[in-house]
């Protein structure tokens with residue numbers, strides 16, 4: 001496994017790798033969820049490149065950029081063991097040189113949900129992923145369903161900008177108690193960590209109601225709210241039951257829907273989602 005830093009080094013290394021290339025973009029502090037994307041890429045691609053970059057432009061002014069967890073040596077060891085061929089760890093200056101002023105804005109689909117709570121977030125995500133795609137020209141790129149709106153935004157961007165890259169969505173990996181794996185889980189105190197699986201239980205309760213025939217979106221949202229009310233350590237920020245493709249809120253669930261939520265455990269913001277009617 002080779003590690004490269006600059007664009008020049010990246011291009012040189014890529015030239016020596018057999019096609020097709022699979023790209024797994026990450027912000028590091030890797031866990032089994034990230035590694036499941038690398039494993040899937042290994043199965044489907046001759047070469048696998050992983051980027052590790054804590055992208056400053058997707059963090060809001062009051063968010064956790066400066067304290068985002070990092071452990072590059074451990075990440076490199078995990079990627080080596082999982083069989084990645086190339087790891088790219090660019091510096092912020094490499095991707096955003098002084099005077100940087102070009103942005104990718106995906107409009108409608110970036111607006112609701114996470115986009116409403118985190119203004120500018122998806123502009124940062126779309127811009128950096130466009131730059132990663134331009135730099136690596138992957139045949140396939142792997143993303144987690146955990147970040148459901150991110151996937152929707154990036155699919156839209158890939159179509160709209162005619163990237164020859166296939167977006168592959170991988171299932172959310174969870175801890176044994178249902179908590180979605182996330183680099184940010186490390187922020188949780190033991191009491192918050194014990195309370196956090198309530199997100200999963202809330203989604204499960206609503207999914208069960210859907211399975212039993214409940215089609216009123218508001219009743220499904222209420223199931224989630226009720227489950228979260230029972231856990232004082234966790235404060236719901238929003239719950240959404242939206243059309244899977246447009247992310248517009250639904251009155252009635254017909255076909256595929258995205259049930260998603262964001263909640264705070266102390267200062268730590270957690271998100272999770274289930275796809276209904278899959």
Ligand code: AMP
Nearest residue numbers: 026027028033143144146147172173181
């Ligand atoms: P991040 O480092 O948080 O930007 O995540 C990098 C990629 O890993 C994104 O495509 C995430 O959606 C994906 N990912 C994060 N957590 C999980 C998880 N628990 N299961 C599957 N994929 C995940």
